[in-house]
Amino acid sequence: MLSSAYGYLQGMKRVVVLLLITFVITAAKPQKVIFDHDGGIDDFVTLLLLLSKPELVSVVGITILDADCRVEVAANTTLKLLHSLGFKDIPVAISTLPAINPFPDIWRWSGLAVDVQPLINYVDPNSLNQNLVQQPGQDFLWELLRTQLEPITIVATGPLSNVAYILTHYGDEAAARIKEVWWMGGALYVQGNVDYPGHDGSAEWNAFWDPAAVGVVWNSSVPIVMVPLDVTNRVPVTPDLIYRFGRQAGHLYSVLAGTIWSKVISWVYERPHEPYFAWDTLTAACLLSRQLCTRVDDLVSYAVVSGPSQGRVVATNQCVAHSSEVSRQRTTAAVMQVDAEEFYDFVLEALKR
Ligand SMILES: *[C@@H]1O[C@H](CO)[C@@H](O)[C@H](O)[C@H]1NC(C)=O
Ligand SMILES: *[C@@H]1O[C@H](CO)[C@@H](O)[C@H](O)[C@H]1NC(C)=O
Numbered sequence: 001m002l003s004s005a006y007g008y009l010q011g012m013k014r015v016v017v018l019l020l021i022t023f024v025i026t027a028a029k030p031q032k033v034i035f036d037h038d039g040g041i042d043d044f045v046t047l048l049l050l051l052s053k054p055e056l057v058s059v060v061g062i063t064i065l066d067a068d069c070r071v072e073v074a075a076n077t078t079l080k081l082l083h084s085l086g087f088k089d090i091p092v093a094i095s096t097l098p099a100i101n102p103f104p105d106i107w108r109w110s111g112l113a114v115d116v117q118p119l120i121n122y123v124d125p126n127s128l129n130q131n132l133v134q135q136p137g138q139d140f141l142w143e144l145l146r147t148q149l150e151p152i153t154i155v156a157t158g159p160l161s162n163v164a165y166i167l168t169h170y171g172d173e174a175a176a177r178i179k180e181v182w183w184m185g186g187a188l189y190v191q192g193n194v195d196y197p198g199h200d201g202s203a204e205w206n207a208f209w210d211p212a213a214v215g216v217v218w219n220s221s222v223p224i225v226m227v228p229l230d231v232t233n234r235v236p237v238t239p240d241l242i243y244r245f246g247r248q249a250g251h252l253y254s255v256l257a258g259t260i261w262s263k264v265i266s267w268v269y270e271r272p273h274e275p276y277f278a279w280d281t282l283t284a285a286c287l288l289s290r291q292l293c294t295r296v297d298d299l300v301s302y303a304v305v306s307g308p309s310q311g312r313v314v315a316t317n318q319c320v321a322h323s324s325e326v327s328r329q330r331t332t333a334a335v336m337q338v339d340a341e342e343f344y345d346f347v348l349e350a351l352k353r
Pocket of ligand 1: 072073076115121125
């Protein structure tokens with residue numbers, strides 16, 4: 001009697017220990033993400049940040065859109081960065097989806113300044129293509145989602161075209177495979193950053209590049225966390241920030257990040273009223289550190305799909321009348337505040353690798 005009670009207790013102990021081990025393993029498992037970017041200078045610092053925290057996120061694939069870049073150059077650079085840092089098995093795919101409103105050519109070529117950096121060019125060019133996927137990026141995005149066991153988070157730092165494509169083609173089945181889309185996009189209570197003939201300036205560029213894609217994503221049930229201009233306007237890339245990377249130049253990730261961001265320094269004097277912001281890097285930082293960014297979860301908004309405000313995301317507590325096509329109204333989360341110094345410190349600390 002006594003011995004069976006003892007055996008029972010021992011058995012329970014074992015169950016508890018096993019449960020604890022399972023819990024620890026589950027808790028320590030990094031979150032899988034797909035990085036859907038568009039090859040701007042800032043996208044590459046964002047890649048470094050995502051790779052710098054393998055205990056928190058695991059990048060299972062990268063898709064690149066031909067938006068704020070020349071996509072063949074951006075793929076080159078992405079592969080060189082991955083190979084330089086020892087991530088030769090992350091697949092990279094190039095989307096073939098076209099612009100509705102293309103980015104200015106001068107911005108699209110700016111990524112070349114990163115591609116030519118000696119620091120990432122000691123890798124053997126012939127080995128680079130081993131993880132370049134032949135399938136178009138938009139189809140590969142679906143392939144990645146379909147073959148994962150659990151729904152995956154997409155970090156989208158360019159237009160929403162690839163996400164919209166899979167929602168259009170695979171509907172609810174696709175929506176169910178996406179955990180969340182963290183999207184750098186939209187301008188809610190601030191001016192947009194589009195200066196384009198016939199446009200009223202209310203839209204943010206990623207949304208304006210493919211306004212219909214925003215409409216498709218807004219009409220879907222996919223959970224969205226927006227990182228709009230409202231909050232990215234707080235985090236300019238300043239000379240001081242770049243100097244700080246130099247002070248920790250013993251770390252490869254810091255040298256790379258400082259070098260990459262140094263390519264935008266001429267904006268500081270060429271466009272004093274329109275700084276270069278850490279748009280995309282903030283998006284990844286908020287995903288990695290929830291306490292860094294203040295987020296609201298009940299923002300109701302809709303997207304304007306056509307006409308002079310196309311690409312605008314309108315919070316429904318603003319009173320705007322539109323005659324043009326709009327998406328349905330839906331609830332999303334949105335990051336609305338960040339302390340710039342805390343953000344800079346976080347990125348600098350993360351990139352001490
Ligand atoms: C990619 O980089 C290689 C050097 O590693 C260069 O020769 C080639 O022209 C680049 N291709 C593009 C499309 O930028
Ligand atoms: C989204 O839904 C609205 C109706 O709520 C409709 O008018 C619009 O055409 C839809 N847009 C897209 C891109 O599916």
